[in-house]
Amino acid sequence: LGSVVAYFTSAKFLLYLGHALSTWGDRMWHFAVSVFLVELYGNSLLLTAVYGLVVAGSVLLLGAIIGDWVDKNSRLKVAQTSLVVQNASVILCGIILMIVFLFKTQLLTLYHGWLLTVCYILVITIANIANLASTATAITIQRDWIVVVAGEDRSKLADMNATIRRIDQLTNILAPMAVGQIMTFGSPMIGCGFISGWNLMSMCVEYLLLWKVYQKTPTLALKSAKVEESELKQLNVKKESDVKPAEGVQLIVEKDVTGFEPQQEKEVSCTARIAEPFITFRDGWVAYYNQPVFLAGMGLAFLYMTVLGFDCITTGYAYTQGLSGSVLSLLMGASAVTGIMGTVAFTWLRRKCGLVRTGLISGVAQFACLVLCAISVFMPGSPLDLTVSPFADISARLFEGEPLPTIASPEDKPEMVFATGMPTLLNGSTAPANGDPEMSPEPVPLISVSLLFAGVIAARVGLWSFDLTVTQLLQENVVESERGIINGVQNSMNYLLDLLHFIMVILAPNPEAFGLLVLISVSFVAMGHIMYFRYAQKSLGKQLFVCCTPDPKAVSEGSPPGNTSTV
Numbered sequence: 234l235g236s237v238v239a240y241f242t243s244a245k246f247l248l249y250l251g252h253a254l255s256t257w258g259d260r261m262w263h264f265a266v267s268v269f270l271v272e273l274y275g276n277s278l279l280l281t282a283v284y285g286l287v288v289a290g291s292v293l294l295l296g297a298i299i300g301d302w303v304d305k306n307s308r309l310k311v312a313q314t315s316l317v318v319q320n321a322s323v324i325l326c327g328i329i330l331m332i333v334f335l336f337k338t339q340l341l342t343l344y345h346g347w348l349l350t351v352c353y354i355l356v357i358t359i360a361n362i363a364n365l366a367s368t369a370t371a372i373t374i375q376r377d378w379i380v381v382v383a384g385e386d387r388s389k390l391a392d393m394n395a396t397i398r399r400i401d402q403l404t405n406i407l408a409p410m411a412v413g414q415i416m417t418f419g420s421p422m423i424g425c426g427f428i429s430g431w432n433l434m435s436m437c438v439e440y441l442l443l444w445k446v447y448q449k450t451p452t453l454a455l456k457s458a459k460v461e462e463s464e465l466k467q468l469n470v471k472k473e474s475d476v477k478p479a480e481g482v483q484l485i486v487e488k489d490v491t492g493f494e495p496q497q498e499k500e501v502s503c504t505a506r507i508a509e510p511f512i513t514f515r516d517g518w519v520a521y522y523n524q525p526v527f528l529a530g531m532g533l534a535f536l537y538m539t540v541l542g543f544d545c546i547t548t549g550y551a552y553t554q555g556l557s558g559s560v561l562s563l564l565m566g567a568s569a570v571t572g573i574m575g576t577v578a579f580t581w582l583r584r585k586c587g588l589v590r591t592g593l594i595s596g597v598a599q600f601a602c603l604v605l606c607a608i609s610v611f612m613p614g615s616p617l618d619l620t621v622s623p624f625a626d627i628s629a630r631l632f633e634g635e636p637l638p639t640i641a642s643p644e645d646k647p648e649m650v651f652a653t654g655m656p657t658l659l660n661g662s663t664a665p666a667n668g669d670p671e672m673s674p675e676p677v678p679l680i681s682v683s684l685l686f687a688g689v690i691a692a693r694v695g696l697w698s699f700d701l702t703v704t705q706l707l708q709e710n711v712v713e714s715e716r717g718i719i720n721g722v723q724n725s726m727n728y729l730l731d732l733l734h735f736i737m738v739i740l741a742p743n744p745e746a747f748g749l750l751v752l753i754s755v756s757f758v759a760m761g762h763i764m765y766f767r768y769a770q771k772s773l774g775k776q777l778f779v780c781c782t783p784d785p786k787a788v789s790e791g792s793p794p795g796n797t798s799t800v
Contacts, residue, residue: 244450248442249396252375254435255435256408258431259367260405260408261408262323262363264409265416266360267281269330269425270284270353270356270357280357283357287361288361296721297514297518297721298514298721300372300722301513303716303718304715304716308378308447308454309453312373313440313443322362323429327425329359331425332352333352334421337349368724371724376708376716376720379708380708384452388583390705391580391588391701394708395577398701403569412428513718517718517722520722521723529707529765530703532703532765533723535730535757535764536699536730536758536761537728537731538753539754540750546738550747554614554679554681568693571693572693572697578595579595579697589772590773592765593766594698595694597695598692598695599696599762603688603758604688604755606755607751609680609681609751613681614679614680615681703765707720
């Protein structure tokens with residue numbers, strides 16, 4: 234009983250609990266905000282698309298700056314500030330959305346609808362701030378705090394990383410289901426109120442949990458003195474390289490006392506402050522490039538350039554192939570199960586083969602499963618037809634003055650727009666190109682789509698094991714004073730490739746071109762794993778393919794991952 238109580242009061246469990254609460258709120262909000270924006274804008278995906286673009290662009294541009302802010306401030310201050318900003322932003326967004334839902338008709342008539350447009354801009358802006366704060370929270374907790382709590386025990390770090398991913402997988406499925414039921418049986422306004430109330434309660438509990446973890450782990454209070462170095466660097470405006478920081482401070486104080494130079498120093502300081510974000514952005518990317526795990530991080534980022542996941546794009550394609558919403562929900566549940574299996578495989582493989590080889594094995598497993606997706610492109614039922622112009626149907630409908638068809642889910646929530654002549658109806662069937670639902674369409678063979686989703690689901694095992702591998706490599710190989718900025722740049726790279734995959738879909742939106750997108754996605758996954766292979770080759774050298782088990786002394790003493798004993 235004592236050991237059970239000790240576990241439930243340990244810093245590790247409290248960190249899990251805080252992460253579970255934070256992730257649950259994040260998943261509910263990310264799911265609900267897209268639905269809210271669709272509801273507000275007359276079942277159009279315009280606001281949702283704008284929101285997604287703003288979020289991706291913000292993290293891409295500000296990722297390094299956010300990471301640098303994490304590095305330059307104390308751990309508790311960063312965690313608490315980002316927590317409060319994130320939850321306060323979501324609460325404020327919820328209140329604004331409730332007001333819009335209640336008084337939308339009146340807002341449309343005020344100032345020719347401009348007041349409603351201002352509300353939309355406010356919602357997207359504040360929601361973007363919430364996402365940036367969430368990014369800061371993820372960097373400081375999942376990339377820094379967890380390393381300090383685990384201490385020098387790399388096996389404990391691997392287990393904690395795997396547990397964090399399992400929490401992510403479960404909340405990714407359960408949280409949208411919970412808030413979806415509330416919105417279905419209640420209303421969008423009730424959903425807004427519930428999410429705002431949840432975030433208010435969760436913020437208080439998470440704040441307390443962070444404080445408890447901080448108290449139970451004294452080493453969290455010890456951090457590299459990067460803050461002091463940064464402040465001294467700003468004060469030292471002398472261009473001579475031989476001036477020490479302390480001497481720079483003294484010179485500035487002396488000039489201020491004389492009264493002759495303060496204005497010049499003030500101007501230089503203002504210029505430096507204006508240029509600081511740009512310098513931080515540049516230095517962050519340069520530092521990322523110079524990291525020994527650069528190729529491993531790039532390999533992970535390349536996995537984001539894919540349509541082979543359970544996002545709105547693949548879901549929309551599945552609807553065009555005749556899959557119902559209930560079948561898709563079962564497939565998503567299966568993908569969550571295989572994702573959890575991937576976290577289990579990671580911990581087992583790491584103990585047996587070491588961390589670097591775990592990434593190699595995971596990459597091979599993922600790519601082997603995705604070969605099924607490539608094969609599905611050429612199987613019966615695949616709509617692949619490269620002779621169809623991607624924009625033919627769009628231009629035809631625009632010139633005819635007809636609206637583009639949308640793919641509606643069984644819950645009458647448009648998930649994705651495809652420019653196609655065969656929109657899916659609410660009952661899951663497809664309408665012919667002329668839009669007459671009474672004409673019975675020819676049944677579509679399910680061999681192609683079955684192979685596609687079999688490959689996607691099976692590949693989740695290798696995907697999440699590989700993700701955990703690269704995550705721990707970044708944790709172990711990046712120095713403490715640069716963890717924030719390096720992981721911030723890594724997030725920017727992930728968002729950049731994710732943004733490119735959406736642009737790829739925009740350029741080829743027809744289902745007839747989806748097979749080409751699948752082949753491109755598999756190619757990018759292959760390139761990502763080739764980069765990781767190159768990193769592993771540099772890291773392990775000739776012992777890359779030697780079957781080995783980690784040396785227990787290496788695990789306990791925190792030796793480099795390459796320290797292994799051959800079998």
